Amino acid sequence: MNILLKSAKIINSKTKEFHLKKRDILIKNGVIEKIASTIDAPSKTKIVTHKNLHVSLGWIDTGVSFGEPGFEERETIDNGLKTASSSGFTAVLLNPSSFPLPDSSSDIVFLKNSGEGQITNLHPFGNLTVNGKGETLAELYDMKNAGAVGFYDFKHAVSNPNLLKIALQYAQGFQGTVLSFPMDNYIAGKGNVNEGIVSTQLGLKGIPAMAEELQISRDLFILEYTGGKLHIPTISSGNSVKLIAVAKKKGLNVTCSVAVHNLMLTDEVLEEFDTNYKVLPPLRTNNDSKELIKGVKNGTVDFVTSDHTPLNIELKKVEFDNAEYGSIGLESSFGVLNEIFGTEESIEILTRGRKTFGLEEPDFKEGAKANLTLFDPKTELTFTEEHVVSSSKNSLFLNQKLKGLALGVIANNQIYLNS
Incomplete structure (x- = not known):
C-alpha cells in the first residue's frame, strides 16, 4: 500500500531536522520512503490531506x-x-x-x-x-x-x-x-x-x-x-x-x-x-x-x-x-x-512508555517502518456519544469541551482514517 501525507506538520522533538516543519511524507509498503517539501504521488497512492494535518510517532x-x-x-x-x-x-x-x-x-x-x-x-x-x-x-x-x-x-x-x-x-x-x-x-x-x-x-x-x-x-x-x-x-x-x-x-x-x-x-x-x-x-x-x-x-x-x-x-x-x-x-x-x-x-x-515495557520504539526517518499518528490539535468540540467508538458509553468526559482531534493512524502497513 502506498500512502502520501500532504503538507503534514511533524511533531517529533527527537528529529530536529523535521520537528515543527511541514512536509510531504511518502509511505510505501509500510516503510517511510521519502520526507520532502513536495512529493508527487506515484500511481495507485492514497493521498491524505487535511486543513490542519499534524503527524507524530x-x-x-x-x-x-x-x-x-x-x-x-x-x-x-x-x-x-x-x-x-x-x-x-x-x-x-x-x-x-x-x-x-x-x-x-x-x-x-x-x-x-x-x-x-x-x-x-x-x-x-x-x-x-x-x-x-x-x-x-x-x-x-x-x-x-x-x-x-x-x-x-x-x-x-x-x-x-x-x-x-x-x-x-x-x-x-x-x-x-x-x-x-x-x-x-x-x-x-x-x-x-x-x-x-x-x-x-x-x-x-x-x-x-x-x-x-x-x-x-x-x-x-x-x-x-x-x-x-x-x-x-x-x-x-x-x-x-x-x-x-x-x-x-x-x-x-x-x-x-x-x-x-x-x-x-x-x-x-x-x-x-x-x-x-x-x-x-x-x-x-x-x-x-x-x-x-x-x-x-x-x-x-x-x-x-x-x-x-x-x-x-x-x-x-x-x-x-x-x-x-x-x-x-x-x-x-x-x-x-x-x-x-x-x-x-x-x-x-x-509517545512515552515503550522502552519501559521492553517494546521496540518506532523511528521518524526515511527507511523506518511507518508507525504514525495523524491529528489536528486545533479542532474544538463538545465530546458526545457520537464521538464514542467503544461498545460501552460510560465516559466521564461526556458533554465536556475538548481541544484536539485524532484523525487516524498508520502502522503495520495499514491505515485507519476517521470519516
Whole structure:
C-alpha cells in the first residue's frame, strides 16, 4: 500500500531536522520512503490531506481494559483495537481484566493471537497471582516468554508484602516488570470516593489519600530491599508524587502512571451523583491534580493513561454505591491532554512508555517502518456519544469541551482514517 501525507506538520522533538516543519511524507509498503517539501504521488497512492494535518510517532496507552474473553458485551478485542486506532493509538497495553483472568502462557498467547493483523498492536499484561487472588505467584516466566509485558492483579493491591518481595526478586532474572496497584484495602475499607469535604457533604463513604500513600511507601521500601522493576499504575495523590520522586532520587527502578481524568477532574463533579465519575482510584482534590500535573511535567510521573474501562449500562445505571468503577477514555485522551499541556508536550507524553515495557520504539526517518499518528490539535468540540467508538458509553468526559482531534493512524502497513 502506498500512502502520501500532504503538507503534514511533524511533531517529533527527537528529529530536529523535521520537528515543527511541514512536509510531504511518502509511505510505501509500510516503510517511510521519502520526507520532502513536495512529493508527487506515484500511481495507485492514497493521498491524505487535511486543513490542519499534524503527524507524530504512534501513540501508546500503558493501561486499557476491554472485555473479551468473558465480558464481550463491554468490549471485544476487535472493537477495542478499532477504538484505539480511531483515537490515535498504535499500541495499547491490555490490563488483565477478562474472565478467565490471564495467568498462564496459553492465556497470553490467546490475547496476542486475538490482536493479530490489527493496525494497533496489543501487548497484554499477565496476572501477578493465580486467578488474581493474591496468594500464589502465576507463571511469570512462561507468560513473559509468551509476550506478557508485565504482571499485574488489575486494580488489586498486593496485600501480602512477602509475595511482592518474592515477585520482585524472581522477576529480576528475566527483566520482568511487576505492577502493584496503590491502595491499602484495610484503610480504603468500603469507601468509593475521595475522603474529604465533598464526600462528607454528599454522605458518601470516602477513601483517604493515605490508603494510596501507605501502600506506595510500603512497596518502595520492599523495592529498595529487593531491587527489580516496579511500576505503580494510576496514582492519584499529590503526596504519592513526592514519595516516588524521593525513590527515583535514590536510584530505585520505579515508574508510575496517572489516569488522564485525575489530571483534569476533581471530586467536586460528584455533586450530581453521576456514576460515570465513579473511578478507582477516585477523583481527588484540586491540589492533588496540580501536583500530578507538575509530576508529569518534571518526569516524576512517567506515563498518562486513559485507564479505558468499558462497562455496560447495567453496571453504571444504578445507585452510586452499587455502580462499578471505571470510565472509557481512549477517545477523549488527546483532547484532555492537549487542553492541559499543549500540543508538543502532549505528543511527548503520548509517545512515552515503550522502552519501559521492553517494546521496540518506532523511528521518524526515511527507511523506518511507518508507525504514525495523524491529528489536528486545533479542532474544538463538545465530546458526545457520537464521538464514542467503544461498545460501552460510560465516559466521564461526556458533554465536556475538548481541544484536539485524532484523525487516524498508520502502522503495520495499514491505515485507519476517521470519516
